[in-house]
Amino acid sequence: MQLTNRSKQVSNKEMTLAEKMYLPAIVGGLAITISHFFRKKPTIQYPEVKKYLGPIYRGHHILKRDEQGRERCTACGLCAVACPAEAISMVAAERKKGEENLYREEKYAAVYEINMLRCIFCGLCEEACPKQAVYLRHDLMVPVFQERDEVIYGKDRLVENMNDRYIRVANSEVQATPTEPSLTRAAT
Amino acid sequence: MDLTVLLVKGIIILVIFGITLLIATYSTYAERKVAAFLQDRLGPNRAGPWGLLQPIADAGKMFFKEDFIPSQASKWLFILGPCLAMLTALMSSAVIPFGDSIRFDNYSIPVQGIEINIGVLYIFGVVSLGVYGIMVGGWASNNKFSLLGAIRAASQNISYEIALGLSMIAILMMTGSLSVRAIVDQQASFFEWNIFTQPLGFVIFLTCAFAECNRTPFDLPECETELVGGYHTEYSSMKLGFYLFAEYINMFVSSAFVSALYFGGFHYPFMNEVGSALERSMGAITGHNIATAIGFVVFFGKIFFFIFFFMWVRWTLPRFRYDQLMNLGWKTLIPLSILNVVITGAGLLYNFKYATWAIVIVMVLMVIVSGARAPKREAIPQQV
Ligand code: SF4
Numbered sequence A: 001m002q003l004t005n006r007s008k009q010v011s012n013k014e015m016t017l018a019e020k021m022y023l024p025a026i027v028g029g030l031a032i033t034i035s036h037f038f039r040k041k042p043t044i045q046y047p048e049v050k051k052y053l054g055p056i057y058r059g060h061h062i063l064k065r066d067e068q069g070r071e072r073c074t075a076c077g078l079c080a081v082a083c084p085a086e087a088i089s090m091v092a093a094e095r096k097k098g099e100e101n102l103y104r105e106e107k108y109a110a111v112y113e114i115n116m117l118r119c120i121f122c123g124l125c126e127e128a129c130p131k132q133a134v135y136l137r138h139d140l141m142v143p144v145f146q147e148r149d150e151v152i153y154g155k156d157r158l159v160e161n162m163n164d165r166y167i168r169v170a171n172s173e174v175q176a177t178p179t180e181p182s183l184t185r186a187a188t
Numbered sequence B: 001m002d003l004t005v006l007l008v009k010g011i012i013i014l015v016i017f018g019i020t021l022l023i024a025t026y027s028t029y030a031e032r033k034v035a036a037f038l039q040d041r042l043g044p045n046r047a048g049p050w051g052l053l054q055p056i057a058d059a060g061k062m063f064f065k066e067d068f069i070p071s072q073a074s075k076w077l078f079i080l081g082p083c084l085a086m087l088t089a090l091m092s093s094a095v096i097p098f099g100d101s102i103r104f105d106n107y108s109i110p111v112q113g114i115e116i117n118i119g120v121l122y123i124f125g126v127v128s129l130g131v132y133g134i135m136v137g138g139w140a141s142n143n144k145f146s147l148l149g150a151i152r153a154a155s156q157n158i159s160y161e162i163a164l165g166l167s168m169i170a171i172l173m174m175t176g177s178l179s180v181r182a183i184v185d186q187q188a189s190f191f192e193w194n195i196f197t198q199p200l201g202f203v204i205f206l207t208c209a210f211a212e213c214n215r216t217p218f219d220l221p222e223c224e225t226e227l228v229g230g231y232h233t234e235y236s237s238m239k240l241g242f243y244l245f246a247e248y249i250n251m252f253v254s255s256a257f258v259s260a261l262y263f264g265g266f267h268y269p270f271m272n273e274v275g276s277a278l279e280r281s282m283g284a285i286t287g288h289n290i291a292t293a294i295g296f297v298v299f300f301g302k303i304f305f306f307i308f309f310f311m312w313v314r315w316t317l318p319r320f321r322y323d324q325l326m327n328l329g330w331k332t333l334i335p336l337s338i339l340n341v342v343i344t345g346a347g348l349l350y351n352f353k354y355a356t357w358a359i360v361i362v363m364v365l366m367v368i369v370s371g372a373r374a375p376k377r378e379a380i381p382q383q384v
């Protein structure tokens, strides 16, 4: 099978004098490398400039609320079962009278924790969830952490903020993560 | 020589010393930048603007590494190795004429560490001493890989010194002097630059300079794939830093040497016209000093080009195999340089300086003929 048309046939025929002298080949090689010297560099200056990673990028987890602002999660535990890294743990609780505007289902997760050190961002929790409650955002990454106690993300950091709802648009206008200033060629 | 002359001389020496160190420092940065650009990357750009503080960061890192001496190593020789490498590297820039001369009052002081009439010999002596740094260090490490690297360095340097010397003999014959300044002065007019009179000698000299500096494609003494780290396998901290630094100083010195020997040193086309115009407009002393400064800058331009060339070659060519290295040195370069000497001598008999072009022309003809007579390679279509 031929993959490219750039493959060269190897031959062990005797070299001509020009080839034995190395010099023409060396000059050719130098010409190739110097042409690369002036080429535009494809480097993206990572922390300053971020590339749009597409609408299916698996980043920071989010626990979605529904249109009325109620938490969707029903603490069924399917995400925890699906998780290959065993990163998710939760404590279920029953919805009390008067909490209907907080939780959509009768059972909800009082505690919902994801250990970001264990998580491998496979997205299986998102696939497993029957209530479309947990998603992995495409526009935000889990930030770098220095301390171990920053590692476990509770509901305070996972549940969606109603004022800043997360929408996954397939044809996103977002070209870089919105939380970062998108500098172009900040430092060369 | 009164005090002022001594003072000026001292300043010149210190400046040359400082410039050597500065250029070597920034060569490490330039090397990484050039490597990056040749490979479509950007290179270091985080430490300071455009990464300009990178060498300082590197040095800082080197200083804070553990200074380790293997228990079985011969301790004093182990320390002596890098010092020797550094010392010899720094010594060799003393005789290179960096500029014409500085005039003040009635004095005229050459811009050169020291003007001796055997400058070429001095450089040869110091350069061949340079391999002892590697030898001593490699041997004292008490490590087979280091020793192998050191042996390779020694045999490589010895082999290539012959061709280096022979290619220079042609120049010495043309100048009739061993003083580097005399050689430079002899190339005052553009078409008498030795690159035009000694094209073959230049190629041989450059190749040998690469080998003497242990630079790719001849960096077999530190060939990672075979020898772990070569002669500096056991070294850490600033001792390793000295070895690496010595390599860059050597590179600077050989670039300076190549530009002095073959590219007219501080001469540039229409230099005399510029010089006399300056002297006429600004007086004999200031004008002359400014002309010297221009020459100085031109010389450094040439040096920087060759440093760049060293790096350019390094990031283009793969390493030679050891037997290829020896074949190239002994079977190609030495006979060629002897031929070069003979032809130059024959040319000088008839006062014709450009005789060595005959070799080049003959070689080009041979290449064309052998290329034409070679059986055409048939590209066998690949099995689909
Ligand atoms: S993304 Fe994968 S590893 Fe991370 S919590 Fe979900 S299932 Fe577990």
Ligand code: SF4
Pocket (backbone or CB within 6 Å): A072, A073, A074, A075, A076, A077, A078, A079, A080, A090, A109, A128, A129, A130, A131, A132, A133, A134
């Ligand atoms: S996030 Fe989904 S899968 Fe996980 S416990 Fe809640 S409802 Fe069940």
